[in-house]
């Protein structure tokens with residue numbers, strides 16, 4: 001597996017991984033309506049826009065994108081870590097998260113926060129993140145989903 005900066009031509013693959021990841025890995029934690037609203041607002045162009053303002057990295061295996069991570073350094077926030085369902089459970093998420101944390105540390109940040117989807121709270125806790133409160137994360141004009149605000153000190 002390699003981790004590299006996302007490129008504009010990855011946008012469609014990022015969108016596919018994102019939608020599939022939500023549909024398959026968040027099921028059971030969110031209602032069908034919530035998952036529909038969450039995935040419906042996603043589109044390839046959104047990742048191109050994110051590349052301009054955030055750090056976006058992709059995991060690639062045999063030429064295929066198997067996951068991605070997004071860091072908003074200005075807000076000291078991990079915006080996303082999503083892994084393709086077929087690639088889950090073999091270290092892709094941990095590798096992406098470690099890369100984002102290293103980028104933040106190298107950029108001089110001491111702390112990071114994120115809003116973990118309920119299914120991912122244990123994953124982040126496993127990597128040293130601490131829950132600090134429940135939040136509602138808007139995923140459309142009228143729908144918001146429960147998430148857990150978490151934080152981690154990334155400076156030595």
Ligand SMILES: CC(C)(COP(=O)(O)OP(=O)(O)OC[C@H]1O[C@@H](n2cnc3c(N)ncnc32)[C@H](O)[C@@H]1OP(=O)(O)O)[C@@H](O)C(=O)NCCC(=O)NCCS
Nearest residue numbers: 025081082083088089090091092093094116117120122123
């Ligand atoms: C959460 C997610 C990113 C984890 O990615 P992954 O590649 O499957 O995770 P990894 O294989 O790197 O797992 C790393 C460690 O975390 C643990 N872990 C992974 N997912 C977990 C989960 N849902 N609950 C508990 N532990 C989990 C693994 O057991 C592993 O532990 P180990 O090192 O002791 O073996 C992935 O399941 C995903 O994309 N979920 C849907 C999208 C999502 O909710 N993203 C977060 C948005 S905030």
